[in-house]
Amino acid sequence: MEIDETRLNREIDALATFSDAEAPAVTRVVFSEQDGKARAWLKQRFLEAGLAVREDAVGNTFANWPGSRPDLPAVATGSHVDAIPHAGKYDGVVGVLGGLEAIRALQRSGFKPERSIELIVFTSEEPTRFGLGCLGSRLMSGTLAPSAAAALRDADGDTLETVRQRAGFSGSLESVRVTVGAYSAFVELHIEQGPMLEQEKIPLGLVTHIAAPASFRITVEGEGGHAGGRLMPGRRDALCAAAEIILAVERAALATRAIDTVGTVGICQVHPGAVNSIPSRVQLSVDLRDTDVDRRGQVQRAINAACGDVGERRGVSVTTETINADLPAQSSPEILAALTTACEAEGIGFRQMVSRAYHDSSFMARIAPIAMLFIPCRGGVSHRPDEYSSPEEISRGVRVLARALAFLAGGTENGTEG
Numbered sequence: 001m002e003i004d005e006t007r008l009n010r011e012i013d014a015l016a017t018f019s020d021a022e023a024p025a026v027t028r029v030v031f032s033e034q035d036g037k038a039r040a041w042l043k044q045r046f047l048e049a050g051l052a053v054r055e056d057a058v059g060n061t062f063a064n065w066p067g068s069r070p071d072l073p074a075v076a077t078g079s080h081v082d083a084i085p086h087a088g089k090y091d092g093v094v095g096v097l098g099g100l101e102a103i104r105a106l107q108r109s110g111f112k113p114e115r116s117i118e119l120i121v122f123t124s125e126e127p128t129r130f131g132l133g134c135l136g137s138r139l140m141s142g143t144l145a146p147s148a149a150a151a152l153r154d155a156d157g158d159t160l161e162t163v164r165q166r167a168g169f170s171g172s173l174e175s176v177r178v179t180v181g182a183y184s185a186f187v188e189l190h191i192e193q194g195p196m197l198e199q200e201k202i203p204l205g206l207v208t209h210i211a212a213p214a215s216f217r218i219t220v221e222g223e224g225g226h227a228g229g230r231l232m233p234g235r236r237d238a239l240c241a242a243a244e245i246i247l248a249v250e251r252a253a254l255a256t257r258a259i260d261t262v263g264t265v266g267i268c269q270v271h272p273g274a275v276n277s278i279p280s281r282v283q284l285s286v287d288l289r290d291t292d293v294d295r296r297g298q299v300q301r302a303i304n305a306a307c308g309d310v311g312e313r314r315g316v317s318v319t320t321e322t323i324n325a326d327l328p329a330q331s332s333p334e335i336l337a338a339l340t341t342a343c344e345a346e347g348i349g350f351r352q353m354v355s356r357a358y359h360d361s362s363f364m365a366r367i368a369p370i371a372m373l374f375i376p377c378r379g380g381v382s383h384r385p386d387e388y389s390s391p392e393e394i395s396r397g398v399r400v401l402a403r404a405l406a407f408l409a410g411g412t413e414n415g416t417e418g
């Protein structure tokens with residue numbers, strides 16, 4: 001499989017210029033002006049490759065290479081191109097431009113697919129703007145109700161409904177949903193965003209499971225007052241209570257003794273947030289992930305119990321609101337087998353692994369058999385300007401992706417059955 005490594009990396013660099021941050025940082029928030037420019041640039045690349053391009057009502061973009069049997073469910077690949085503030089240029093992008101190059105490589109080889117091969121660019125994989133990640137794939141898979149999506153607000157108070165219309169996507173959000181069985185396979189190429197492949201010097205990771213994230217908000221209400229006037233006995237300090245809850249999250253995640261359980265408090269908002277004022281209200285954002293949804297439930301129950309205990313002991317009220325609780329996804333054995341065969345045919349080493357970050361594949365798994373292919377990234381670094389995967393590492397992923405797509409689509413190569 002011949003990959004045009006130079007052009008692919010030139011395109012990765014070109015896409016990185018659509019950014020609201022100074023290079024090498026990339027900031028590309030969904031439906032911003034730069035996101036619009038990146039979308040237009042990408043569409044040109046898809047059209048140049050002879051693909052038929054369509055967009056749905058939330059801006060998910062589909063570039064289709066028609067097969068000889070367009071009546072059959074298509075084989076899909078793809079990822080996202082939105083980037084959190086001060087991110088790098090590979091997260092998501094490798095799966096989109098790598099997917100495009102995989103299709104071009106197959107076209108150059110003379111391959112004629114039986115099933116259509118479709119490249120998907122998902123809208124807002126990152127939760128930056130609306131607080132909820134994977135908006136496009138959640139809507140496609142029916143995981144998120146269109147009415148709930150429409151009502152999501154950004155920091156300016158604008159709803160997704162308003163913002164997407166402003167960006168030129170006006171159809172009904174109901175129409176975004178895709179029927180189960182519309183795709184016979186979905187394969188996402190992505191950087192690992194962790195250090196394992198690099199440390200073990202293994203070129204590719206075949207993802208067997210994607211951990212399930214759950215996030216919730218804990219609000220602690222105590223009693224404020226003057227930091228000097230109010231003496232220590234009888235205080236109901238909301239931040240002191242929150243501090244105990246944060247440690248309880250850590251303890252609960254450690255208690256499973258499972259390497260795949262992780263629990264993080266990433267946000268702590270203190271009200272009123274003044275040096276001479278006792279905190280009266282604190283909001284914590286908790287992120288729990290696991291490959292096993294029951295074990296994640298155990299951790300969540302342990303945290304709830306700790307909240308109850310802290311609330312009672314400290315005389316504060318503690319309420320918990322679930323923001324999202326997604327299901328873990330499992331890769332399809334058939335797609336994993338196709339990827340394994342492709343690695344062997346290309347002579348590229350691989351290992352099976354778990355994805356602890358969620359991806360659009362987590363939601364595509366509800367409507368199609370999925371698998372993911374990871375390439376190493378330097379130092380395991382991601383969501384930072386110094387995120388890096390070498391052209392060779394990316395090429396290896398694209399070669400295997402191209403072969404796997406050809407296998408899954410079926411078809412003919414130089415007149416013989418592929």
Ligand SMILES: [Zn+2]
Nearest residue numbers: 080091092125
């Ligand atoms: Zn990503």
